[in-house]
Amino acid sequence: MYYLIIILAATHVNGYGVKNYPPDNELQSSLLQYAKERLTVDQRLQRLKVDHGLDIKSSKLAQLNNKFSVPSVRKPLPRDMATQAVLEKVAEDLTQGNGVGTIATLLCNEGxxxxxxxxxNVLANHAPEGLARRFPGANRIHRSALVSIGPNHQHHADGHDKLNAQALNMGGVGFGIYGIKDxxxxxxxxxxxxPNNRLACTTGHVHLDTVETTGIIPITFIMDKGSETAYIFANQTGLRAAYAPDIDATRFPAAQHLRSVHNTPIEGLWHWFLKTFGFNVRDFIRQGYLDGIYNPNNPVHPQLFYWLWPKILQLQLDIFVEYWNNHKIRYQKDKPNMSGQTPRHAFTVPPEAPYENCGIKVDRxxxxxxxxQIPVSREDSMRWVDESFEKxxxxxxxVIGRPPLSMAVGWSVFSSMAQLIDQVGS
Known part of the structure; x- marks a missing residue:
């Protein structure tokens, strides 16, 4: 009887006959596709039968979904992260024409x-104008064009979570990104x-890095609402008061909080990053997990992941920034902000009247x-692994010759290093 059970398990035999399962990677791909389409259980069972000739019951489908970590509305993200995910989709939709179904599908496509x-409910509470305008006969919302006096009038900042632990789905590892844009x-x-773009100490150091690099602050610094912007708000306000006390604070506030849906200059950047680099980066990183190179249950692997892959990701971010700042923005005659130049040139060369370079010089x-005054040092805020593992x-x-890092060789370097660290540890 014992041997019979082993044979039945190996051939996937049960009371309903022999089951010829496709390879795991094919089955996972199909199950994820069904989740993207938000199919019902019956529809998913039908698709499995058509796509793979696999006839199973709903209970077995549930087991497979759990095995391959298929997203489900029954296992949503934490409320704050889910809300942010919805608002990012709203921010990408400047016309506010996308409804609940469209946003749900776009999010499903991202897992x-x-x-x-x-x-x-999120739309009703945070973006009611979009819901209201989709009622038949509702008045259109007139959005004014983004208007700025010139370079360094307004800087916009925000965090990006499209490569966090939920997005990568690799057993808990993920990245935060923080950006600032003129x-x-x-x-x-x-x-x-x-390591965490929701910590005030971390974003505060990123802000001061930018101030030190440029030597200036803008007239107004705009950021999302949230506790992670506390030091940015305080430092920008203090620097503006010290170095430009004559600027009318009622007309030109030193710092300003906006919801993501209205912080469009930086929110729009995430769309372009994902389109040009982000999705490829995510797939490259996940490939190591899908190929079995990365094992979240190996105690060395998460630490090595956090030692190696932030370096590789930062290289990709630097490449994207270089591309973005060097690309020419299409000329638009009636556009109030800069057009017809590259961002780098417009930021570097003082504009002609009626525009004005608004940067306020500050001392290092x-x-x-x-x-x-930030209670956590910059080094500790940016630390991914402890000192012993760093060494x-x-x-x-x-030992492996310090090969140049890139997306293409990342997992090869990871494998070589993991083997060496395992040998030393044992």
Missing amino acids: ISLPRDFIR QWTSFVLALVVV AVTDALRG AAEDAYN
């Missing part, structure tokens, strides 16, 4: 399944991979003092 009622020129001042000593990883990297 995020949310209940329609949840999406509808509105008038569209010049990207910072695009940085960070003052920014150093402000950095010292072990550096030693392993030296």
